[in-house]
Amino acid sequence: MNLTLYVWRQKNAQDKGRMEKYDAKNITSHMSFLEMLDVVNEDLIHQNIEPIAFDHDCREGICGTCSLMINGIPHGPQRATTVCQLHMRYFKDGDTIYIEPWRSRAFPIVRDLIVDRSAFDRIMQAGGFISVNTGGVPDANSIPISKKDADTAMDAAACIGCGACVAACPNASAMLFIAAKVSHFASLPQGQIERKERVKKMIAHMDKEGFGNCTNYYECEAACPKEISVKFIAKMNREYFKASLTGR
Amino acid sequence: MKFDAQIPSGPLAEKWDKHRFEMKLVNPSNKRKYKIIIVGTGLAGASAAASFAELGYNVSVFCYQDSPRRAHSIAAQGGINAAKNYQNDGDSIFRLFYDTIKGGDFRSREANVYRLAQVSNNIIDQCVAQGVPFAREYGGTLANRSFGGAQVSRTFYARGQTGQQLLLSAYSALLRQIASGKVKMYPRSEMLDLVVVNDRARGIVVRNLINGKISSHAADAVVLATGGYGNVFYLSTNAKGCNVTAAYRAYKKGAAFANPCYTQIHPTCIPVTGEYQSKLTLMSESLRNDGRIWVPKKKGDTRPPNEIPEDERDYFLERKYPSFGNLAPRDISSRSAKEVCDAGYGVGHYKGKGVYLDLSDAIKRLGVEVIKDRYGNLFDMYERITGDNPYEVPMRIYPASHYTMGGLWVDYNLMSTIPGLFVIGEANFSDHGANRLGASALMQGLADGYFIIPYTIGNYLARSGNSDINADHSEFKASEKTVEEQTKKLLSINGKKTADSFHREFGHIIWEYCGMSRNEAGLKKALEEIPALREEFWNNVKIVGSGSELNQALERAGRVADFLEFGEIMCYDALNRKESCGAHFREEYQTEEGEAKRDDKHYSYVSAWEFNGVGKEPILHKEPLVFENVKLSTRSYK
Numbered sequence A: 001m002n003l004t005l006y007v008w009r010q011k012n013a014q015d016k017g018r019m020e021k022y023d024a025k026n027i028t029s030h031m032s033f034l035e036m037l038d039v040v041n042e043d044l045i046h047q048n049i050e051p052i053a054f055d056h057d058c059r060e061g062i063c064g065t066c067s068l069m070i071n072g073i074p075h076g077p078q079r080a081t082t083v084c085q086l087h088m089r090y091f092k093d094g095d096t097i098y099i100e101p102w103r104s105r106a107f108p109i110v111r112d113l114i115v116d117r118s119a120f121d122r123i124m125q126a127g128g129f130i131s132v133n134t135g136g137v138p139d140a141n142s143i144p145i146s147k148k149d150a151d152t153a154m155d156a157a158a159c160i161g162c163g164a165c166v167a168a169c170p171n172a173s174a175m176l177f178i179a180a181k182v183s184h185f186a187s188l189p190q191g192q193i194e195r196k197e198r199v200k201k202m203i204a205h206m207d208k209e210g211f212g213n214c215t216n217y218y219e220c221e222a223a224c225p226k227e228i229s230v231k232f233i234a235k236m237n238r239e240y241f242k243a244s245l246t247g248r
Numbered sequence B: 001m002k003f004d005a006q007i008p009s010g011p012l013a014e015k016w017d018k019h020r021f022e023m024k025l026v027n028p029s030n031k032r033k034y035k036i037i038i039v040g041t042g043l044a045g046a047s048a049a050a051s052f053a054e055l056g057y058n059v060s061v062f063c064y065q066d067s068p069r070r071a072h073s074i075a076a077q078g079g080i081n082a083a084k085n086y087q088n089d090g091d092s093i094f095r096l097f098y099d100t101i102k103g104g105d106f107r108s109r110e111a112n113v114y115r116l117a118q119v120s121n122n123i124i125d126q127c128v129a130q131g132v133p134f135a136r137e138y139g140g141t142l143a144n145r146s147f148g149g150a151q152v153s154r155t156f157y158a159r160g161q162t163g164q165q166l167l168l169s170a171y172s173a174l175l176r177q178i179a180s181g182k183v184k185m186y187p188r189s190e191m192l193d194l195v196v197v198n199d200r201a202r203g204i205v206v207r208n209l210i211n212g213k214i215s216s217h218a219a220d221a222v223v224l225a226t227g228g229y230g231n232v233f234y235l236s237t238n239a240k241g242c243n244v245t246a247a248y249r250a251y252k253k254g255a256a257f258a259n260p261c262y263t264q265i266h267p268t269c270i271p272v273t274g275e276y277q278s279k280l281t282l283m284s285e286s287l288r289n290d291g292r293i294w295v296p297k298k299k300g301d302t303r304p305p306n307e308i309p310e311d312e313r314d315y316f317l318e319r320k321y322p323s324f325g326n327l328a329p330r331d332i333s334s335r336s337a338k339e340v341c342d343a344g345y346g347v348g349h350y351k352g353k354g355v356y357l358d359l360s361d362a363i364k365r366l367g368v369e370v371i372k373d374r375y376g377n378l379f380d381m382y383e384r385i386t387g388d389n390p391y392e393v394p395m396r397i398y399p400a401s402h403y404t405m406g407g408l409w410v411d412y413n414l415m416s417t418i419p420g421l422f423v424i425g426e427a428n429f430s431d432h433g434a435n436r437l438g439a440s441a442l443m444q445g446l447a448d449g450y451f452i453i454p455y456t457i458g459n460y461l462a463r464s465g466n467s468d469i470n471a472d473h474s475e476f477k478a479s480e481k482t483v484e485e486q487t488k489k490l491l492s493i494n495g496k497k498t499a500d501s502f503h504r505e506f507g508h509i510i511w512e513y514c515g516m517s518r519n520e521a522g523l524k525k526a527l528e529e530i531p532a533l534r535e536e537f538w539n540n541v542k543i544v545g546s547g548s549e550l551n552q553a554l555e556r557a558g559r560v561a562d563f564l565e566f567g568e569i570m571c572y573d574a575l576n577r578k579e580s581c582g583a584h585f586r587e588e589y590q591t592e593e594g595e596a597k598r599d600d601k602h603y604s605y606v607s608a609w610e611f612n613g614v615g616k617e618p619i620l621h622k623e624p625l626v627f628e629n630v631k632l633s634t635r636s637y638k
């Protein structure tokens, strides 16, 4: 199939940026979306045009590096799928596709489709851990954890930190990202000791980074490639409320 | 070059304890005066960085991704081994040790492997304390599954995302130290050279991938945790950025490279669909617990799998290996699949390179819900990529490059042949011999990072003392210059072919002649083709853009340039090893039934190669392997 692409090009953080039109020729339906971009890039190089910069690494939907807005939807049209796993069978000959980077004040553009998501690392630094040092911990089976709690923790922990939730949110809020981490630890006995402090610190840091607040649009859940549920945001709000009431 | 593996004396089970007692300690108040550089934030690098900082060292960490959380360890699916014997099925430290030695086809060091089995249990304790949501039984205890090459159930897992959960916990520990100011993190930074001053590793030269700036960083010790070189084949299950650059440049500075030809081809990957293919996706081997592997008995059978009756299917692993069946080790399973496909029984749209992995019996026996619980995310992934629904149609799989047992040579302390340069995780060669068992790489990465190197590096620092060398030293300047010149040279060629197309071409050569099976004629051919391709690369590669900005094509070209040199050492190693062992299958050396034929008398050694100039045959050093606690046997999985 042949496609028309409109791609965001921006040389660096200072550059203003603009959409450019490219043709994607001889694309097959078995290709992944990123393989389609590879083919376009090879073509551009041969025409002496700088290839389109985009972030990617594992190409199997787990590292959270790939991050494209496709026709206004983070990671594109297929539900629960990162763009590296999106395949061209979801498009048809003659389609026009708009490709843009994540847009959010907290994720400045680095180049073309690449953004700086280090704000997520800094939110995690504020409290996204259990403070144990290496060594001197009890036997792994000494604290039983119900399958239900372990499963809930895992549901939340599945977040890949890609930032699609922020890109999808009209307020550019990072609530789903934080809620996932807070809920993961809050569901486990090991996470109890720092439970209150953690939620307060992470939320305070989110505000500092310039993310917006959650006003229940739930676009984040729809965009999340790992289908992290917004029920975790409700859980985090309860955690936050309790933590604020009882102090530390 | 001197090769002293520094293996402590005494009985196997007491070596590590004894060694820990004999090692020198750094005075706690002095630790902050020592600076350690770690390159890599996978399981090995992140766990080491966090542990060093907790001990009080001054740590700098580098990775090429935008965040340490994205290192390729994140992609491991299946699980992590430990000798906990929670299932009461007869597991023990000795059994895990024995299985690993045997799985590695008796080409690894007893002392290292035994220590790995010993600390395996601490890893699980540590990860649980950090909040890893491992799978649980209804009673609340930890669940286990079995994995290829073992007859006990000792693999811990977090759904199909074990690597992700383990990495995120190590990453959290690392971030806690970044927050406390003890670790300085440099993401989007690629190490392009190792700096050696007076025969000691003193630092690195890196390129900032956003603005292209080259900078030097000095330290008292350097730790490489840069992962494996599986992308030497171009197509592999590794992330696109995985490379040999850091390890290879250390090799060029004098670190010996051990067993480069030991590369693991994983039996259960989604087959290639076309020339544009950019990577291959692994389907966790855990599927082999409940899946049966088959091909049609008739050559070139084009009927859909569901229409092929039971008696017209060849369950070739069950037929050839009745006691291990579908759980035969990776090398055996991969080679068997290649054999049936080469013989014309393969299935699928692209060149008949595929076999069926069929879970329909298990679905019938256990019900869809149980299978969904065990493999749901893998099935979803398969469907996303292929468009087929594995609950209804058997999956198609084919072997792909997955893991590299070879790596920089290290002694028992995980130090390379360059004093002060330590190598951990997949980047070293230490524990898996000629073949790695499933769920053992995560174990090794975390063992190295949490429980081994924090001790051994202390010993090195305590004995060698502080250094007064800083990044202004002439060796650093010289390295920066070399790196800058290479970048300039790459950009100036302005030829006709992209770096990716060279990589693809090169991958074909290595896959063909130094892949799943090798022979003398093929290896010699590769040794002619690789230099020719390298020559062409340096005259005809085309990179657009400059070196002073984010330039992904330039990054790739640098990595391809190193692969193009490294590929030759792989072939020399494979050529030298005139035996078949583990994943190294030399067609000339096989039994009448077509099984690998080891030659313990002549090849019971580690091959450690010393750089001798680009395009020249490297110098071979041999570290003999001594087995005092296991009897060398012929691996048999029949």
Ligand SMILES: Cc1cc2nc3c(=O)[nH]c(=O)nc-3n(C[C@H](O)[C@H](O)[C@H](O)COP(=O)(O)OP(=O)(O)OC[C@H]3O[C@@H](n4cnc5c(N)ncnc54)[C@H](O)[C@@H]3O)c2cc1C
Pocket: B039, B040, B041, B042, B043, B044, B045, B062, B063, B064, B065, B068, B070, B071, B072, B073, B074, B075, B076, B077, B078, B079, B080, B162, B163, B189, B190, B191, B192, B225, B226, B227, B228, B237, B238, B239, B243, B245, B246, B282, B402, B403, B424, B425, B426, B427, B438, B439, B440, B441, B442, B443, B445
């Ligand atoms: C798809 C897949 C599934 C797997 N499943 C399992 C499993 O179930 N069980 C198991 O035990 N093992 C599994 N493995 C193997 C295991 O995941 C790896 O061997 C292990 O995670 C490697 O960890 P590492 O820390 O050594 O390196 P990696 O995690 O690969 O990390 C390498 C680090 O080095 C950095 N780096 C590399 N080069 C440079 C450079 N030049 N400059 C700066 N930084 C650099 C990277 O940025 C990264 O941070 C799997 C592997 C794959 C590919």
Ligand code: FES
Pocket: A055, A056, A057, A058, A059, A060, A061, A062, A063, A064, A065, A066, A082, A083, A084, A085
């Ligand atoms: S590239 Fe890793 S999730 Fe897409």
